[in-house]
Amino acid sequence: MSSSLEGTCALTHLGAIRAHGEEAARFLHSQLTQDTVLMRPDEARLAAFCTAKGRMLASFVVVARDPQDFLLVTARDLLPPTLKRLSMFVLRSKVKLTDATADVDLVGLAGSAAAPSEGLAPWQKREAGPAQVVRLYPADGVPRALWIAPPGTPAPAGATLTADDWAWGEVRSGIAPVTAATVEAFVPQMLNYESVGGVNFKKGCYPGQEVVARSQFRGTLKRRAFLVHAEGVLRAGQEVFHGGDPEQPAGQVALAAPAPGGGFDAIVAIQLSATQGGQLTAGSVDGPALTLLPLPYALLADI
Structure with missing residues (x-):
């Protein structure tokens, strides 16, 4: 494995839940550890979904595509049970939850490949054509970002990082997702x-x-x-x-x-x-x- 965290990595270990509807922001606000009602267009959120005892069932990078349309990027192996449990709380809320993994490409960017997120603080995001790019916490000072785009959208150019390369960068960022x-x-x-x-x-x-x-x-x-x-x-x-x-x-x-x-x-x-x-x-x-x-x-x- 290269000692240089530089390039792009297809994040096939991640998936995405879509929350869509006029009450999507308020519903997520009532379920997660983060404020989604007051999310600005240039923000994403790190958030957890917990049991009544405060134990984490899942963690997300929450991205608002518009005021009624959110993506929750999470561990793919946890997506089915997490989607099922979240759906139990929808009740009469005007929100629809679906597995949107097939609707997006999720790519990790590191080093110069993370240039589309340059100037952003962690958890800030910006539009990059049809894609959205979220600044992540750095790894040993190396900038990192999450690229979310329609399938087939070209990601920024860069060497190919392995899954182990990316996982090591995640460790060095000090932020552990729930798996x-x-x-x-x-x-x-x-x-x-x-x-x-x-x-x-x-x-x-x-x-x-x-x-x-x-x-x-x-x-x-x-x-x-x-x-x-x-x-x-x-x-x-x-x-x-x-x-x-x-x-x-x-x-x-x-x-x-x-x-x-x-x-x-x-x-x-x-x-x-x-x-x-x-x-x-x-x-x-x-x-x-x-x-x-x-x-x-x-x-x-x-x-």
Whole structure:
């Protein structure tokens, strides 16, 4: 795998849910951790869909194509159950939810290929002909973007990145999406979503809102997401152990990818106490040793 994150990647592991109708914005507003009613035309949103206990069932990049037409880009393996569950809450709302995966091409852009998003802040978007481009968080300073376009629309020119290349960039950005391996494993703050624009604490109710708010404002959050490196293989869903308490896991791997220089990099959600010293390992107390790395952004509580 190339050590240079430069080029384009067809994001076949992602899909899209379409929410269309005169009450689409208000419906999504009532279900997600983000404000969709006040979304500006130049904005996208990182958002989570949670259980009543605040556990994340899915995460999305939410894009408004017009005031009544939204796309929710999410993990393809989670799309069917997520669409089914969201549809349970439609009731009499004037909104239609459909699987729009076949209606769009989703391409990741990195380095110079992300030029169509130049000048945008993370989660801002702009039109690029028939396409929409959303600025993502960078990976080690390398700009990244999400390209959403009708099928067959030419994406920006660039070398072809592999799925592992893109996944490594996702890890290095510090933002872990929910996948099938991590469904209901985390409340949003365990993945630092409140620090990267994934939670709006001023909006109204949504499933799990009380738990999410209580975690933020009552100091009950005991786990955060951190970057780690290991010489052994890591994978999403693995438990993380701390040498000081080998009988029970201290956290879980949220996202992992092969590192260009060898080994694996990962985002792990672990107990804050486990970061204060002692050995961290993945899979078991005898598993690959984890080395903590600096986060690429400041945590909201630390600002």
